[in-house]
Amino acid sequence: MNPKINFTPGPSQLYFTVKDHIRTAFREGVPSLSHRSKKFETYYQDTVEGLRELLQLPSGYHIYFTGSATEIWERLIQNLVAENSFHLVNGSFSKRFYEIAVQLGKKPIKNEVDNGHGFDASLSIPADIELIAVTHNETSTGVSLPLDFIYDLKVKNPNALLAVDAVSSLPYPDFDYTKLDSVFFSVQKGFGLPSGLGVWMANDKCLAKAENLLSKGISIGSYHTLPGLQSFAIKNQTPETPNVLSIYVLSKVIKDMIRRGISNIRKETEYKAALLYHTLQTHQVLKPFVVDPSFQSKTVIVANCGDQTERITKALLEKDMQPGDGYGPSKKTQLRFANFPTHSKEQFELLVDSLN
Amino acid sequence: MNPKINFTPGPSQLYFTVKDHIRTAFREGVPSLSHRSKKFETYYQDTVEGLRELLQLPSGYHIYFTGSATEIWERLIQNLVAENSFHLVNGSFSKRFYEIAVQLGKKPIKNEVDNGHGFDASLSIPADIELIAVTHNETSTGVSLPLDFIYDLKVKNPNALLAVDAVSSLPYPDFDYTKLDSVFFSVQKGFGLPSGLGVWMANDKCLAKAENLLSKGISIGSYHTLPGLQSFAIKNQTPETPNVLSIYVLSKVIKDMIRRGISNIRKETEYKAALLYHTLQTHQVLKPFVVDPSFQSKTVIVANCGDQTERITKALLEKDMQPGDGYGPSKKTQLRFANFPTHSKEQFELLVDSLN
Numbered sequence: 001m002n003p004k005i006n007f008t009p010g011p012s013q014l015y016f017t018v019k020d021h022i023r024t025a026f027r028e029g030v031p032s033l034s035h036r037s038k039k040f041e042t043y044y045q046d047t048v049e050g051l052r053e054l055l056q057l058p059s060g061y062h063i064y065f066t067g068s069a070t071e072i073w074e075r076l077i078q079n080l081v082a083e084n085s086f087h088l089v090n091g092s093f094s095k096r097f098y099e100i101a102v103q104l105g106k107k108p109i110k111n112e113v114d115n116g117h118g119f120d121a122s123l124s125i126p127a128d129i130e131l132i133a134v135t136h137n138e139t140s141t142g143v144s145l146p147l148d149f150i151y152d153l154k155v156k157n158p159n160a161l162l163a164v165d166a167v168s169s170l171p172y173p174d175f176d177y178t179k180l181d182s183v184f185f186s187v188q189k190g191f192g193l194p195s196g197l198g199v200w201m202a203n204d205k206c207l208a209k210a211e212n213l214l215s216k217g218i219s220i221g222s223y224h225t226l227p228g229l230q231s232f233a234i235k236n237q238t239p240e241t242p243n244v245l246s247i248y249v250l251s252k253v254i255k256d257m258i259r260r261g262i263s264n265i266r267k268e269t270e271y272k273a274a275l276l277y278h279t280l281q282t283h284q285v286l287k288p289f290v291v292d293p294s295f296q297s298k299t300v301i302v303a304n305c306g307d308q309t310e311r312i313t314k315a316l317l318e319k320d321m322q323p324g325d326g327y328g329p330s331k332k333t334q335l336r337f338a339n340f341p342t343h344s345k346e347q348f349e350l351l352v353d354s355l356n
Numbered sequence: 357m358n359p360k361i362n363f364t365p366g367p368s369q370l371y372f373t374v375k376d377h378i379r380t381a382f383r384e385g386v387p388s389l390s391h392r393s394k395k396f397e398t399y400y401q402d403t404v405e406g407l408r409e410l411l412q413l414p415s416g417y418h419i420y421f422t423g424s425a426t427e428i429w430e431r432l433i434q435n436l437v438a439e440n441s442f443h444l445v446n447g448s449f450s451k452r453f454y455e456i457a458v459q460l461g462k463k464p465i466k467n468e469v470d471n472g473h474g475f476d477a478s479l480s481i482p483a484d485i486e487l488i489a490v491t492h493n494e495t496s497t498g499v500s501l502p503l504d505f506i507y508d509l510k511v512k513n514p515n516a517l518l519a520v521d522a523v524s525s526l527p528y529p530d531f532d533y534t535k536l537d538s539v540f541f542s543v544q545k546g547f548g549l550p551s552g553l554g555v556w557m558a559n560d561k562c563l564a565k566a567e568n569l570l571s572k573g574i575s576i577g578s579y580h581t582l583p584g585l586q587s588f589a590i591k592n593q594t595p596e597t598p599n600v601l602s603i604y605v606l607s608k609v610i611k612d613m614i615r616r617g618i619s620n621i622r623k624e625t626e627y628k629a630a631l632l633y634h635t636l637q638t639h640q641v642l643k644p645f646v647v648d649p650s651f652q653s654k655t656v657i658v659a660n661c662g663d664q665t666e667r668i669t670k671a672l673l674e675k676d677m678q679p680g681d682g683y684g685p686s687k688k689t690q691l692r693f694a695n696f697p698t699h700s701k702e703q704f705e706l707l708v709d710s711l712n
Contacts, residue, residue, distance in 0.1 A: 006385075006388050008388075008390055010597070011387070011388045011389060011390060011391070011597065011600060012388055013388055014387055014388050018387070019382055022378070022382075026375055026378075029362075030550075031367070031370055031374070031549075031550035032362050032364075032367045032368055032369055032370050032544075032550070033367060034364055034366075034367060035367070035551070066423070067422070067423025067424065067427065067552075067596075067599075068423065068596040068597055068598070069596075069597075070579050070595065070596035070597070071423065071579070071596070073578070073579075074577070074578045074579060077578075099578075100578040100579065103575065103577070103578040103581075104575055104577075104578055105575040186597065188388075188597060193387075194386075194387035194388070194599075194600065194601045195391065195597045195598065195599060195600050195601075196423075196552050196553075196597075196598065196599030196600070196601065196602060197552070219459065219460055219461040221430070221459070221460075222429070222430045222433075222455075222456040222459040222460055223426050223427070223429075223430060223456065225459075239426065240423075240424040240425075240426035240427070241366070241367065241424055241425075241426070241542065241544060241551045241552075242424070242551065242552065243423075243550075243551060243552030243599060244367060244550065244551050244552070245550045245551075245552065246552060
């Protein structure tokens, strides 16, 4: 009925243990569990401690839950910006982050490059910028920014906070979180959960900034301010009734990933990416959309397919594989392939065999 | 392991068809379905059309999805208030709604009465109030406001918008929506779904007000403004990746409720409420917390249990029934019993037998 292997970049294929975890959740009464119960606090704590271990988060980092990563864009601007943020825009999602700052009445500045491209290392950022907003992995175009490039933004602009949208890259990137201030993702991509939960990691500097804005009489929102989230997080709770089931399943998937080993997940991600890029580079019809290898995403791989797009989609569907459409205007000429921890080496081998 | 019958007022017992719907959802690939797919649009449309039928929503009403009802408190203030809202406060949740307006930098006014009480019909509201915020059913105290009292607020204040928090009462109340402007709920109460979705109904006047604020240069938020939500709703889509699974399950539960008949659901709710209130009124130890029958909630029934609270909880748990704790400071002296469509007459009969 629906293809067995789902390569759409999000919502994507479920992590292969999710169905079992949801079955167990029903058995244990999780879907009707009170978010003020001890049991919920345990699941909350498991998720937070698991993420700390999986991603090697340093102390001084806090983890909060929201309804979506889109919500985190809004909360980041509300909580960390009085006047101006600086946005590196190279696709639809980094652009939307910028637009949210405009909608919230701030004065954001953007450095915009064409889709499919990264940024010049000489990029200059005004001295009074409060927040630098970077999209590590542009889901719309398959451009990933090198980690050193991102760290360098902080070195050159030590007074600004640095927020990294890692929606479609985590848990793959091996970030040095001491060089970043906030990183966030949503669960329906690399973690392979059903959609409906955003995960927001922020350090003490972010909390201090939000408190500073608040002390100046600037509204930083209501139930999802950083100080508000933190006041509940210390009790392993959320301000509102959250997506309890999703927090539970996330705690379990993180445990599964820790057991599997993050370095194995990273190595396999690189193997699968190399396999597909090699196929695209040597293919007669398909070509990688992102030409510069230093900007080629490992987790969302975009192929130019031209007028063969529909034919290739059909052929893959016949083999029970669902490719992702190109994003927006590229819908009819590109295909996107998610390369997430749930996608096995065998599935990628089958994909490249079918494409060849 | 966990009690079979869950009377906590939310998250509460699942609607009895939810587990099957989630099983079907997995079979149909719903948890990894793209929110930009035709299939998702169908589920969205089913939910909206089903709610229109179930609740007899008049034309000119629109339906939007958020992460929680807490989020809707914030969005209502952002979208409908330039300066001042008026809040009828009689418990923790109506108070929180008021506080959100304060946090957002508005100048809200409150009329506050003691917990367990309703409001005087002579209540007067200043002429320049933009939004009247009413909590139909105070989940913390079991006070429900009579519908005529709510409609009267609109008659006396025709220039203000009237928003009704029906979080823990819908689908029970038979609202005349032409006398209200916005009504909202969250799915983990009367609809019996896992938590993680808010449902916001708002009429054309709300949309016009939001657009008016926007035209005056007032920020009304970013991705979840009324005009923004509306621009996606007409395509049966959401601005962000929503809780797709929950929207799907809601569409199915609404269909189940339509099949069962809303008037049957209402009659059964009243029968079960009468049964429990009768028990409380004639009981030697337990007493209804809300004394005035015109304010006694049909859907969240609160009992004063004094120093017997712990003993009664234990006794009910032994019979596989989970009562809800009293809210906040009443945790040790009250119990709350949800009376939602999923709770059967037999379960309530068992409950009152056990209490007697």
